[in-house]
Amino acid sequence: MNSPAFPPSQPAGTPLPDDMAMLRAAAELTRDISTARPALYWPDMLGSASVGYGALAGAILLTGWQAAACAVLAVLALYRALLFIHELTHIHRDALPGFRFAWNSLVGIPLLTPSFMYEGVHTLHHARTRYGTADDPEYLPLALMTPLSLPGFILIALALPFALLFRFAVLVPLGVVIAPLRRLIWARASALSINPAFRRRPPEGLFARMVFWQELGGAAWALALLALSASYGWRPLLTGLCVVSAVALFNQLRTLVAHLWQNEGEQMTVTAQYLDSVNVPPPGIWAELWAPVGLRYHATHHLLPSLPYHALPEAHRRLSQRFGEGSTYAGATYPGLWMLIGRIARSTMRRREARTIAWTPGEA
Known part of the structure; x- marks a missing residue:
């Protein structure tokens, strides 16, 4: 189910006003479920990481179908564990004592994706005046680009683990002694962003201190991986990199x-941002695999960025019950992954056809 990008009374091309009733209801209906629950965060993160690393060990030590099955399980479990980085950017610093340190020690640094690569970046994506603009590190008008941009956007993720290994093992140590390189690495290669024009500002205060220790841990881990592989064989490292490549692809x-991805750089209202985002709620079950840790409710998350992931299903249920079919809230609901990929692909094809028609010279 989905609804038009504009209500029937809203001409395309004009600013979409905020649905104030929806915005007020989103805040009012979720006040009692807005607290992060340690009893859910800790077992989920620790369990996902444990299963992921155990399955990764099986993928390294076993052969044949057993190794392949372990690799698939490792991808799914480590993917879920890794996506807690999204929660770290939104929960209050004091909400889950020790969780950030534990996640970085067990997941972020071992997978060479410490939390500084997302913290201070993802919040810019939620800034009302930045979303969908050139200043948004996590936005590209993909639906308005060329058809070839989509496979390129997807497949480049496969190289991410190898690039991160090079970053931490080579570039970070070199940056210690070459200041211009250190500044370049921070500005261009320290953020999980998709906007190639994004340049990151230097870290300050307590965040700079956190960055130092996470960079040190990542560099030490990357160099240890290379040293151990050179001494005892490369198969474990290559297997791990392939698993993490699959995680990045997911x-x-x-x-x-x-x-x-339909905005061309203009500032958008909160409601417009919501309708440019996607919910894939039940009854479909597969979304919990490809969009875990609450990310199947991404549009609802944009309404309520600080709401913990475990509260999003209930928030969606309450808001759906309040507004029903045909409402602005229902307009961000879609049935599944392939339908959404097809929608974006068709949009790029239409844009190509429009450009072709516009380019075709008139009759002599």
Whole structure:
């Protein structure tokens, strides 16, 4: 189910006003479920990481179908564990004592994706005046680009783990002694962003201190991986890199369908941002695999960025019950992954056809 990008009374091309009734209801209906629950965060993160690393060990030590099955399980479990980085950017610093340190120690640094690569970046994507503009590090008008941009956007994710290994093992140590390189690495290669024009500002205060320790841990881990592989064989490292490549590919597919990617740089109201985002709620079950940790409710998350992931299903249920079919809230609901990929692909094809028609010279 989905609804038009504009209500029937709203001409296309004009600013979409905020649905104030929806915005007020979103805040009022979720006040009692807005607290992060440690009893859910800790077992979920620790369990996902444990299953992921155990399955990764099986993929390294076993052969044949057993190794392949372990690799698939490792991808799914480590993907879920890794996506808690999204929660770290939104929960209050004091909400889950020790969770950030534990996640970085067990997941972020071992997978060479410490939380500084998302913290201070993802919140810019939620800034009302930045979303969908050139200043949004996590936005590209993918639906308005060329058809070839989509496979390129997806497949580039496969190289991410190898690029991260090079970053931490080579570039970070070199940056310690070459200041211009250190500044370049921070500005261009320290953020999980998709906007190639994004340049990151230098870290400050307590965040700079956190960055230092996470960079140190990532560099030490990357160098240890290379040293151990050179001494005892490369198969474990290559297997791990391939698994993490598959994790990155999964995440890139999820990113591709998290929004409709139809904005061309103008500032958008909160309601317009919501309708440019996507919910894939039940009864479909597969979305919990490709969009775990609450990310199947990405549009609702844009309404309520600080709401913990475990509260999003209930928030969606309450808001759906309040507004029903045909409402603005229902307009961000879609049935599944392939439908959304097809929608974006068709949009790029229409844009190509429009450009072709516009380019075709007139009759002599």
